[in-house]
Amino acid sequence: MASTKLRAGLLSALILLVLLGVWEILCQAPTSNAAAADDEYAQLMGATSQEARVPPPSAVFMHAVSELSQPFYDAGPNDKGIGIQLAHSLYRVLTGYFLAALVAIPVGFVIGMSPLMYRALNPFIQILRPISPLAWMPLALFIIQDSEASAIFVIFICSIWPMLLNTAFGVAGVRRDWINVARTHELSPLRTALTVILPAALPTILTGMRISVGIAWLVIVAAEMLVGGTGIGYYVWNEWNNLDLASVIFSIVMIGVVGMLLDLMLGAVARLVSYQE
Amino acid sequence: MSRYFVEARNLAKRFSQPGSEPLTVFENVNFGIQKGEFVCIIGHSGCGKSTILNALAGLDQVSDGALIMAGKEIAGPSLERGVVFQNYSLMPWLSALDNVIFGVRARFPQWSKEKIRQHSLDYLHMVGLKGSEARKPSQLSGGMRQRVSIARAFATQPQLLLLDEPFGALDALTRGVIQDELIKVWGETQQTVFMITHDVDEAILLADRILLMTNGPQARIAEAVHIDLPRPRRRDQIIHHPAFYKIRNHLVDFLVNRSKALQGTAPEADGFPTEINPALDLALDALHPGKPSMSPSKESSHG
Ligand SMILES: Nc1ncnc2c1ncn2[C@@H]1O[C@H](COP(=O)(O)OP(=O)(O)O)[C@@H](O)[C@H]1O
Ligand SMILES: [Mg+2]
Numbered sequence: 383m384a385s386t387k388l389r390a391g392l393l394s395a396l397i398l399l400v401l402l403g404v405w406e407i408l409c410q411a412p413t414s415n416a417a418a419a420d421d422e423y424a425q426l427m428g429a430t431s432q433e434a435r436v437p438p439p440s441a442v443f444m445h446a447v448s449e450l451s452q453p454f455y456d457a458g459p460n461d462k463g464i465g466i467q468l469a470h471s472l473y474r475v476l477t478g479y480f481l482a483a484l485v486a487i488p489v490g491f492v493i494g495m496s497p498l499m500y501r502a503l504n505p506f507i508q509i510l511r512p513i514s515p516l517a518w519m520p521l522a523l524f525i526i527q528d529s530e531a532s533a534i535f536v537i538f539i540c541s542i543w544p545m546l547l548n549t550a551f552g553v554a555g556v557r558r559d560w561i562n563v564a565r566t567h568e569l570s571p572l573r574t575a576l577t578v579i580l581p582a583a584l585p586t587i588l589t590g591m592r593i594s595v596g597i598a599w600l601v602i603v604a605a606e607m608l609v610g611g612t613g614i615g616y617y618v619w620n621e622w623n624n625l626d627l628a629s630v631i632f633s634i635v636m637i638g639v640v641g642m643l644l645d646l647m648l649g650a651v652a653r654l655v656s657y658q659e
Numbered sequence: 660m661s662r663y664f665v666e667a668r669n670l671a672k673r674f675s676q677p678g679s680e681p682l683t684v685f686e687n688v689n690f691g692i693q694k695g696e697f698v699c700i701i702g703h704s705g706c707g708k709s710t711i712l713n714a715l716a717g718l719d720q721v722s723d724g725a726l727i728m729a730g731k732e733i734a735g736p737s738l739e740r741g742v743v744f745q746n747y748s749l750m751p752w753l754s755a756l757d758n759v760i761f762g763v764r765a766r767f768p769q770w771s772k773e774k775i776r777q778h779s780l781d782y783l784h785m786v787g788l789k790g791s792e793a794r795k796p797s798q799l800s801g802g803m804r805q806r807v808s809i810a811r812a813f814a815t816q817p818q819l820l821l822l823d824e825p826f827g828a829l830d831a832l833t834r835g836v837i838q839d840e841l842i843k844v845w846g847e848t849q850q851t852v853f854m855i856t857h858d859v860d861e862a863i864l865l866a867d868r869i870l871l872m873t874n875g876p877q878a879r880i881a882e883a884v885h886i887d888l889p890r891p892r893r894r895d896q897i898i899h900h901p902a903f904y905k906i907r908n909h910l911v912d913f914l915v916n917r918s919k920a921l922q923g924t925a926p927e928a929d930g931f932p933t934e935i936n937p938a939l940d941l942a943l944d945a946l947h948p949g950k951p952s953m954s955p956s957k958e959s960s961h962g
Contacts, residue, residue, distance in 0.1 A: 559744060559746060559748040560748065560750060562718055562736075562742070562744070562748065563742075563748050563750070565717075565718060565735075565736040566716060566717075566718070566736045566737075566738075566740065566741065566742050567738060567761070567762060567765035567766070567815070568736065568737060568738050568765065569765060577761070578750070581750070581752045582750075582752070655752075657751045657752040657795070657797070658751060658795070658797035659751045659796075659797060
């Protein structure tokens with residue numbers, strides 16, 4: 383077991399090194415010799431053509447070191463540290479996400495426990511669920527009149543469905559025997575919901591919450607590119623406009639890292655509430 | 660006043676079938692259980708034993724007739740009737756102790772936390788689970804899980820305990836050990852018990868009376884066999900009792916022959932099963948060697 387883990391780790395490191403090496407070689411700034419033929423053309427295009435080249439990993443790394451050494455600096459609206467941008471995005475994601483959980487879990491409970499409610503609400507869910515969350519953006523901006531709240535609303539609407547459906551599915555699937563145990567012990571409906579159905583359905587609910595947070599983190603980048611102002615999505619777009627590709631690549635990596643951390647955290651919670659039959 | 664603590668009157672269970680007559684699983688089912696009595700019910704699978712037990716629990720409904728306990732009709736589940744299911748029905752996210760506490764807290768909400776815990780521990784230890792209190796059901800063997808389930812049911816001290824083939828899924832050795840635990844706990848508490856089993860020896864070991872059910876459809880309880888063996892009983896000793904094989908043969912003969920022959924026949928005038936006492940018959944035989952026994956077992960055994 384341990385040796386498999388070690389070998390997998392070594393292999394990962396090797397793959398990373400090869401990829402970075404290839405990237406580094408492909409993206410070397412052209413030597414003056416090779417560039418000689420294009421000299422005239424380059425002059426015509428101005429100095430920017432050199433800067434717009436995809437930077438090699440070494441350059442991205444140097445940039446990452448300087449960014450991460452002062453992640454929270456704030457030098458005006460268009461020049462903030464990566465930490466501040468990520469914090470803005472996380473704030474929106476978590477706010478929208480927890481509001482969605484607050485609605486989705488109780489409603490999912492009701493749908494899961496009542497076949498009538500399931501049938502009544504199912505058509506709405508089926509129509510609303512496939513709508514791209516970004517399609518709501520214009521309507522949200524018009525009605526809410528606030529870009530921050532609109533972004534939160536978009537996160538809310540995209541994270542609600544997996545949690546709602548998984549909660550309903552988990553609640554409907556609670557074993558009849560456990561419900562019968564609650565009945566023979568004369569538990570009130572509320573006690574039954576809290577001490578039998580909820581713990582029984584929690585692993586399924588957590589799966590839904592994990593899917594939701596992943597989707598929310600995907601959507602926030604796109605949403606912030608649209609609404610602008612702050613956040614990691616806006617930051618990526620802004621650095622692209624500045625043609626600072628080292629920053630763009632660095633932010634892409636950071637988006638991946640934060641997304642992974644969010645998933646790891648929910649995975650840890652899922653392990654806490656999981657049980658073996 | 661009824662002479663029984665629990666009484667079943669003219670129970671029937673029917674299922675409507677599209678395009679034909681409704682299916683009658685059982686009908687004319689009458690029986691009584693006395694306070695403190697241990698009653699087993701035996702019958703071929705599908706004759707409706709679980710349906711009757713679930714109706715007693717208040718989890719299921721019969722199509723006809725009434726179930727009465729302590730003078731009141733059974734209308735729904737109640738803490739006065741504890742159930743041990745065949746598949747244990749423990750909460751897998753709770754430890755063994757917490758599963759018992761779950762029942763005790765529901766039963767005695769006015770008790771302090773410490774008292775609930777101590778009471779639960781006592782019953783867990785009574786079924787021989789000292790040292791396994793903190794383990795989850797998935798970490799326990801089938802036999803240990805069923806003991807937790809039995810501890811939970813006894814700890815809530817219901818007036819009537821219902822067990823649906825509680826040992827059906829266990830191997831023979833484990834079953835024997837847990838039967839002993841059950842005898843011990845029952846001896847200490849003198850609960851009224853109604854238990855389904857398909858094991859004739861288990862029924863003789865545990866029961867004061869065994870109800871014998873004919874095959875379904877249109878099943879009914881045809882006989883009630885008194886087990887007048889001295890208590891406390893031990894499996895290695897009762898087999899030497901002179902009445903043991905008489906009782907055993909009677910039961911086996913019912914299951915092999917009469918359960919089928921009596922299927923769908925009309926019940927006695929009062930609807931109650933024929934009371935049979937093989938041990939008493941044996942004693943009477945010894946007193947009056949020439950006289951035929953009251954028990955119908957001899958006449959019909961080779962019919
Ligand atoms: N929904 C149903 N429709 C028709 N028959 C049913 C239905 N549910 C149960 N039964 C029948 O009821 C009978 C009694 O079942 P059960 O009480 O579990 O028997 P036992 O416990 O004695 O094996 C079975 O023969 C079964 O086929
Ligand atoms: Mg059954």
